[in-house]
Amino acid sequence: MTATLQANGRRELHYGNLNDIVTDAESLAAGEYQTLGEWSFGQILEHLAVSLDCSFDGFPFQAPWFLRTLVAPFIKNGFITKPMRAGFKLPANAGALSPGDVSVEEGLSHLKKAVARYETETPNVHHPVFGRMARQEWVSLGLRHAELHMSFVVPFGD
Template identity: 40%
Template sequence: MSTSHRKLHFDRLEEAVAEVERLAKVPVQTTGNFTFPQIVEHLATAFDISSGHQTPPPVPWLIRVVAPLMAKRAAHRPMKPGLKLPQKAQAFFWRDAEQLEDALSQFRTAYERYRSIDTLPRHPLFGNLSREDNEQLQCRHMELHLGFVHPQ
């Protein structure tokens, strides 16, 4: 499968969410390893983790120590594809979503839950993030994954 990737940049989280909604209304093709419904559900999971609604698998202690030192960089620089997750994390973050409408419903609910929280909890990987840094991290994450979704 081709790994062609669209270059995207979102200044605001609302722009990234609008791109999900736009792509949901047109035929798309994905490159890389995941379907569009899987990507949408994955992005919903990221919102739910950031809002404290879901607890991810345990993060190894060394990563918990080092990742907060890289939080600003992760939030403000493009993410690179190709990160290989451990098997348990892979199964948690990438489920077999098949129906786009179900994935979109999860995404919309997770986004609203994320937006409704005044003070976000400590991020399980990057530690204490400001709302702005957390939203920028979400934008970088969405740029990465939505870049593999190509409108037809």
Template identity: 35%
Template sequence: MSAESARRRLRFHDLDEAVRDAEALLAGGYRRLGRWDLSQACGHLADWLTYPVEGFPPAPLALRPVMFLLRHTVGPRMLRKTLAGGEMPANAPTLPASVPAPGGDDAAAVDRLRRAVARFKAHQGPYRPSPMFGAVSRDESARMQLLHCAHHLGFLVPESPGK
């Protein structure tokens, strides 16, 4: 059975629910089905929750024309398709800078995720445009964040019974 087929299929209704899931994984222990541990998943999610508020890091120079084309052609359609499907695609590329090194401090990463969620939710006004999708509404941005959290946390399976 592949990690993709064995992972938890999570559906978060709000970002605080995602934080509670990460806290439960921290408290009860977890098994990795994918490549990332809890500190990597939470650090990555915290970065992507921060980008719409503070701004996205620049794409590598060679990728900038590709990102421009995506943003102005198929990007918005990809966003709508992902939101309609209710799931992030597996093995999608990401910014290397948003992938923490393995073996980090799980508790610190969960706390960072908690703070990033609070800041994302408290942000007033529009979020910064996505380098791939362009301008997105507050609702679309929040829904993408929920799918992103469910995707990555789904590869971590609780060790404690009943979770």
């Protein structure tokens, strides 16, 4: 079992829009916080930013055909509407989504730019598992994804 699966004290989050993620990140960055999982706060922010960017620029990997065609139709709605579970390991061919050392300032700056893209652009690539998705599906998936990762960043005193 990984440290991620064992992390106690995570926050329960529900973001209503992409700007809520930025507001939460800015609030945490302005104070004292701790991370409970394996990634730093900067790495979490960078991962979220890169993931959002991939919805416009494309993903560096694709799930196996049987997952895309046989499994994805049955699990897609759950990923978009329900909280994501911790402990998922990215496949080796998705290494570009695993951030290196990134400062909170760098990660937050990138996240703000990625969120701002949604104000002027519409995602138009295929998701590596779920295929073609509507704009609101991309947004909802991004929100659930951010809720998972940001739950590991806890302000001191909570």
